[in-house]
Amino acid sequence: MKIKQIALVNILLWGVCLGQNGSVRPTSNLPDAKFPRINSDLSATFRVQAEHALKVQLLMELGQSTYDMVKGEDGYWSVTTKPLLPGFHYYGVSVDGFVANDPGSRVFFAARKEVSGLEVPSAESEFFAIEDVPHGTVRTEWYFSKTTGETRRIFIYTPPGYDLSTSRFPVLYLQHGYGEDEAGWSDQGHENFILDNLIAAHKAAPMIIVNENGLPGPSFQPPSAPRAGSKPPPVEQVARYFMNEPYETFDRLVSRDLISFVDANFRTVADREHRAIAGLSMGGAQALRIGLNHLDQFAYIGAFSPAIDITDIAKDYDGGLANPARLNQQLRLFWIGIGSEDFLLAPVRESHATLEKAGIRHVWVESSGAHVWTVWRKYLADFAPRLFQ
Amino acid sequence: MKIKQIALVNILLWGVCLGQNGSVRPTSNLPDAKFPRINSDLSATFRVQAEHALKVQLLMELGQSTYDMVKGEDGYWSVTTKPLLPGFHYYGVSVDGFVANDPGSRVFFAARKEVSGLEVPSAESEFFAIEDVPHGTVRTEWYFSKTTGETRRIFIYTPPGYDLSTSRFPVLYLQHGYGEDEAGWSDQGHENFILDNLIAAHKAAPMIIVNENGLPGPSFQPPSAPRAGSKPPPVEQVARYFMNEPYETFDRLVSRDLISFVDANFRTVADREHRAIAGLSMGGAQALRIGLNHLDQFAYIGAFSPAIDITDIAKDYDGGLANPARLNQQLRLFWIGIGSEDFLLAPVRESHATLEKAGIRHVWVESSGAHVWTVWRKYLADFAPRLFQ
Numbered sequence: 001m002k003i004k005q006i007a008l009v010n011i012l013l014w015g016v017c018l019g020q021n022g023s024v025r026p027t028s029n030l031p032d033a034k035f036p037r038i039n040s041d042l043s044a045t046f047r048v049q050a051e052h053a054l055k056v057q058l059l060m061e062l063g064q065s066t067y068d069m070v071k072g073e074d075g076y077w078s079v080t081t082k083p084l085l086p087g088f089h090y091y092g093v094s095v096d097g098f099v100a101n102d103p104g105s106r107v108f109f110a111a112r113k114e115v116s117g118l119e120v121p122s123a124e125s126e127f128f129a130i131e132d133v134p135h136g137t138v139r140t141e142w143y144f145s146k147t148t149g150e151t152r153r154i155f156i157y158t159p160p161g162y163d164l165s166t167s168r169f170p171v172l173y174l175q176h177g178y179g180e181d182e183a184g185w186s187d188q189g190h191e192n193f194i195l196d197n198l199i200a201a202h203k204a205a206p207m208i209i210v211n212e213n214g215l216p217g218p219s220f221q222p223p224s225a226p227r228a229g230s231k232p233p234p235v236e237q238v239a240r241y242f243m244n245e246p247y248e249t250f251d252r253l254v255s256r257d258l259i260s261f262v263d264a265n266f267r268t269v270a271d272r273e274h275r276a277i278a279g280l281s282m283g284g285a286q287a288l289r290i291g292l293n294h295l296d297q298f299a300y301i302g303a304f305s306p307a308i309d310i311t312d313i314a315k316d317y318d319g320g321l322a323n324p325a326r327l328n329q330q331l332r333l334f335w336i337g338i339g340s341e342d343f344l345l346a347p348v349r350e351s352h353a354t355l356e357k358a359g360i361r362h363v364w365v366e367s368s369g370a371h372v373w374t375v376w377r378k379y380l381a382d383f384a385p386r387l388f389q
Numbered sequence: 390m391k392i393k394q395i396a397l398v399n400i401l402l403w404g405v406c407l408g409q410n411g412s413v414r415p416t417s418n419l420p421d422a423k424f425p426r427i428n429s430d431l432s433a434t435f436r437v438q439a440e441h442a443l444k445v446q447l448l449m450e451l452g453q454s455t456y457d458m459v460k461g462e463d464g465y466w467s468v469t470t471k472p473l474l475p476g477f478h479y480y481g482v483s484v485d486g487f488v489a490n491d492p493g494s495r496v497f498f499a500a501r502k503e504v505s506g507l508e509v510p511s512a513e514s515e516f517f518a519i520e521d522v523p524h525g526t527v528r529t530e531w532y533f534s535k536t537t538g539e540t541r542r543i544f545i546y547t548p549p550g551y552d553l554s555t556s557r558f559p560v561l562y563l564q565h566g567y568g569e570d571e572a573g574w575s576d577q578g579h580e581n582f583i584l585d586n587l588i589a590a591h592k593a594a595p596m597i598i599v600n601e602n603g604l605p606g607p608s609f610q611p612p613s614a615p616r617a618g619s620k621p622p623p624v625e626q627v628a629r630y631f632m633n634e635p636y637e638t639f640d641r642l643v644s645r646d647l648i649s650f651v652d653a654n655f656r657t658v659a660d661r662e663h664r665a666i667a668g669l670s671m672g673g674a675q676a677l678r679i680g681l682n683h684l685d686q687f688a689y690i691g692a693f694s695p696a697i698d699i700t701d702i703a704k705d706y707d708g709g710l711a712n713p714a715r716l717n718q719q720l721r722l723f724w725i726g727i728g729s730e731d732f733l734l735a736p737v738r739e740s741h742a743t744l745e746k747a748g749i750r751h752v753w754v755e756s757s758g759a760h761v762w763t764v765w766r767k768y769l770a771d772f773a774p775r776l777f778q
Contacts, residue, residue, distance in 0.1 A: 030502045050487035052443060075486065093487075097464065098439035100489040107496055107503050113419050114496050114503070130540050135531040140575075142524040151519050163654060186529075265552060 028088075028119040033104035035078075038120055042083040048102060050095050051075030057094040060084075061372075062111055069093070086122030087374025088188060090115045108188050111179040117188065126197075127381050128190040133200035134160030135193075138186045141265075145257040147249060148216050154258070155182050156266070157192050159199055159206035168267045170274035170388040171208045172300075173254060174380075175283030178242070178307075182211045188373045194381050205388040210262055214283050216249050239347035242285045242307030243316070250286060255294050273332070276387050278302025280376045281344075292320030295330045300387055302335040304379040305371055309347035313358045324360045333386050334362035337379045339369035417508040422493035424467075427509055431472040437491060439484050440464030446483040449473075450761075451500055458482070475511030476763025477577060479504045497577050500568040506577065515586075516770050517579040522589035523549030524582075527575045530654075534646040536638060537605050543647070544571050545655070546581050548588055548595035557656045559663035559777040560597045561689075562643060563769075564672030567631070567696075571600045577762045583770050594777040599651055603672050605638050628736035631674045631696030632705070639675060644683050662721070665776050667691025669765045670733075681709030684719045689776055691724040693768040694760055698736035702747045713749045722775050723751035726768045728758035 022040040029036065035047035046058050046069070056069040056077040069077035090110050093102055101107055107114040119125075139156045159169065174191065176184035185191040191209055198204035254277075263270040277298050279287040284306025291301035313321040321327065327334075336355075338348040352364050365382065369375035411429040418425065424436035435447050435458070445458040445466040458466035479499050482491055490496055496503040508514075528545045548558065563580065565573035574580040580598055587593035643666075652659040666687050668676040673695025680690035702710040710716065716723075725744075727737040741753050754771065758764035 032501050048487060050485055053485040053487060054441060054443070056487075095484050095487040095489070096439055096442040098437060098442060098445075098482075098484040098487070098489070100484070100487070100492060101503070103489060103502055112421050113492055114490070130531065132533070132540070135540070138529040140527040140529075142519065144521070151521070151524070 024121065026119045026121065028106050028117045029104055030106060035104050036102070036118060038084075039080065042086065042120060043081050044084055044118060044120065045078060045080045046093075046102065046104075047076050047078040048093055048095075048104070049076050053077070053095050055094075055096055059092045059094055059099065060089060062090050062115070063092070066094075084118075084120050085369075085372075085374065086120050086124060087377075088372065089118040089120065091118055092116055109181050109183055110188075124378075128193045128197070128377050130193055131197055131200070133196055135196050136160045136162065136199075138192050143257070143261040143265075145216075145253055147252045147257050152213070152216075153182060154213075155186055155211040156262070157186070157195060157209035158266070159208070160196060161206070162208075162267075166267070167206075168269045169206055169208050171210060171262060171266075171268050171276070172384070172387060173210050173212070173258070173275070173277040173287075175214045175277075175279030175286055176211065177279075177281030177283055178215070181215075182213045185209070185211045189377055189380065191380060194377060195384060198381065198384055204384045207384070207388060208262070208266055208268060210258065212250075212254065212258055214250055214279070214286055216253055235343055236309050236347045236350075239307050239309035239344055242282050243288075243309060245285075247286055247289055251290050251293065254290055255297060259297065272297055272299045274299075274388060276300030276302065276333070278304065278335070278380075278383060279306070280304040280379075281307050281371065284308065289317055289320070292317050292327075295327075299330065299332040300335075301331060301333070302379075302383045303337070304376050304383075305338050305342050305344060306336065306348060306351075307344060308351045310351035310354045313354060313360070321355075321358070321360060324358050328359070328361045331361070334360070335365070335383050335386065336362055337365035337367060337375075337382070339367050339371070339375045341368070341370040342375075343371055413510065415508045415510060417495050417506045418493055419495060424493050425491065425507060427473075428469065431475065431509060432470050433473055433507060433509065434467060434469045435482075435491065435493075436465050436467040437482055437484075437493070438465050442466070442484050444483075444485055448481045448483055448488065449478060451479050451504070452481070455483075473507075473509050474758075474761075474763065475509045475513060476766075477761060478507040478509065480507055481505055498570050498572055499577075513767075517582045517586070517766050519582055520586055520589070522585055524585050525549045525551065525588075527581050532646070532650040532654075534605075534642055536641045536646050541602065541605075542571060543602075544575055544600040545651070546575070546584060546598040547655070548597070549585060550595070551597075551656075555656070556595075557658045558595055558597050560599060560651060560655075560657050560665070561773070561776060562599050562601070562647070562664070562666045562676075564603045564666075564668030564675055565600065566668075566670030566672055567604070570604075571602045574598070574600045578766055578769065580769060583766060584773060587770065587773055593773045596773070596777060597651070597655055597657060599647065601639075601643065601647055603639055603668070603675055605642055624732055625698050625736045625739075628696050628698035628733055631671050632677075632698060634674075636675055636678055640679050640682065643679055644686060648686060661686055661688045663688075663777060665689030665691065665722070667693065667724070667769075667772060668695070669693040669768075670696050670760065673697065678706055678709070681706050681716075684716075688719065688721040689724075690720060690722070691768075691772045692726070693765050693772075694727050694731050694733060695725065695737060695740075696733060697740045699740035699743045702743060702749070710744075710747070710749060713747050717748070717750045720750070723749070724754070724772050724775065725751055726754035726756060726764075726771070728756050728760070728764045730757070730759040731764075732760055 023037040036044050058067040067079045069079040071077050101116040105116040108117045136159045145152050277287045277291045284303035291298045310316050412426040425433050447456040456468045458468040460466050490505040494505040497506045525548045531540050666676045666680045673692035680687045699705050
């Protein structure tokens with residue numbers, strides 16, 4: 001009954017009821033697309049045209065669950081899923097072996113390509129909705145990096161009123177996960193609306209947010225993802241791979257080029273007490289690595305569902321955790337969160353236990369949810385109010 | 390031979406030679422995509438996986454020309470096109486009747502959906518390339534419109550140095566075509582790099598550029614596009630449709646809400662002598678309509694391959710052209726351009742003749758090229774240096 005109650009609120013909230021069985025058109029649809037639609041039990045109905053195809057499948061969550069679609073007399077294939085969790089889902093379709101996007105939905109950069117997204121509405125969506133509050137700006141900037149020898153694209157959120165103010169602001173460096181890019185935190189994450197709403201409610205300090213691309217240069221290949229029929233690698237192996245993968249290039253990029261560019265071109269408070277670094281999944285491992293290795297630059301670290309498996313505080317992160325007393329004195333905040341259905345739960349719990357045992361102070365959040373943007377949006381809304389206070 | 394010479398320059402310029410028959414990977418490819426690739430004669434080779442498909446086609450230019458793809462033993466389908474014109478092309482694939490994007494290429498908003506784009510390199514591409522010059526910013530802003538009663542997304546280019554300066558700047562309002570949106574001029578058009586390069590070369594005045602969505606509210610349906618087997622509507626009918634389609638909502642949005650927001654939140658010079666309006670195709674018709682009806686707000690009008698067919702200066706544009714002497718006195722620039730292969734050539738030539746006959750002063754550019762972004766990028770590079778001088 002709870003799901004149905006939420007769904008009813010959704011229909012009122014989103015107000016785009018199409019009048020057919022109470023289903024709604026998600027905000028992720030392209031302007032003229034009637035499908036997909038979300039039904040009152042939070043199942044979703046998909047419909048694509050493929051009149052000569054022999055087999056069409058819906059691939060939810062980057063193929064983690066599949067549904068056979070059924071051909072109608074009109075040449076359209078359709079399927080209704082089981083009830084979905086509220087929030088953001090990646091998906092695609094397979095048409096006779098051709099894996100593609102749904103022409104009805106907006107795409108988002110994930111898995112190193114453009115992937116269809118589905119936003120299942122929820123009463124909980126309010127915190128990242130476009131409310132009637134002052135809005136900040138998401139800027140696309142280009143700057144030259146000496147480290148990579150190229151002009152790079154970055155995204156920078158400036159808070160409401162930044163342009164008309166003469167104040168200086170603290171800065172959060174916020175990173176995406178493996179396979180995504182610098183657009184992830186605005187396109188999928190809605191970092192700007194989350195901060196707009198927190199700032200309007202006086203729950204977070206006005207701040208600048210910077211998003212870089214965490215995979216500069218040739219990408220590295222992670223341990224192969226689980227596939228049907230093949231044995232997945234142990235999850236600790238995945239976590240340790242991302243924790244230990246040489247991130248030197250990205251570390252230099254952030255700690256030298258990026259911070260210099262931001263401090264020279266924006267009204268920042270350019271000291272460690274007004275600088276935070278956080279990230280999700282691979283970006284969480286990077287935030288720990290860069291933050292712990294540059295305590296002269298950062299006083300706040302956030303790790304959202306991070307790809308970490310900390311077992312040895314003397315050796316992990318090149319000794320960045322080896323001096324708990326110094327860490328506790330220098331870090332104003334060390335935040336770690338993971339969802340109870342996240343595939344990284346075990347190694348992140350182990351990391352938490354290792355830090356606890358060593359007396360390294362940190363905020364520990366074990367929430368509901370899996371390894372998805374729905375969770376990371378909530379983590380940002382929990383993390384940002386704790387910064388720069 | 391000329392095409393081959395250009396292609397050789399391309400390979401040197403772009404420097405991404407994959408060593409296989411001298412083919413290059415276009416900048417529109419997704420990071421890990423080996424295909425499509427551009428060959429030395431500027432043909433393009435496409436390759437997609439669809440192991441169980443019966444028929445796969447390449448649809449170039451939104452389906453205006455099609456190629457049957459051929460299945461290889463590995464389950465991949467491929468085809469090499471005839472030599473393509475340098476510049477930007479929309480395309481897609483059809484797999485057993487399923488019309489979709491190529492998973493190898495970036496997508497762009499066109500035809501009211503997300504469509505694969507192919508950038509065929511050229512020595513002429515330099516003017517919109519990312520050069521080692523100071524870069525401006527492309528801002529995504531949200532503002533509330535009283536006209537539509539909603540918070541709307543807009544794109545605003547601010548020139549290099551805007552943030553560190555205290556100067557005020559003139560503003561160009563620049564609109565996309567039918568089926569595209571406010572992202573078109575930065576994503577497909579590269580307005581920011583074009584202006585960065587012009588400003589660095591002291592060829593254009595530093596200016597702000599504003600892009601809104603020219604189709605607010607429910608979209609209208611244009612006269613049906615030409616389809617195989619059906620007779621296309623006369624081109625004059627298409628042109629007059631877009632010229633006369635009631636744009637009141639968009640006119641109010643721009644002339645009341647948008648200009649107020651921009652002048653209140655950016656360091657503009659808020660008078661007609663420092664405000665221009667231009668657009669392409671449908672946006673060209675809108676620029677004429679809004680510019681001619683608000684001469685108190687705009688002193689410069691640009692129409693790039695505009696959907697216009699001006700035959701009667703007394704009646705067209707609600708009499709906005711009826712007083713040539715006043716127009717000639719008030720407009721600092723009235724720029725009209727069209728490509729010799731553009732399907733709108735005849736009605737735009739007729740419009741030019743009508744203006745000539747009436748003695749309405751305007752810059753007339755008849756260039757090579759069709760109804761494509763390749764042409765509109767060049768038009769912006771011709772138009773912008775004439776503004777605010």
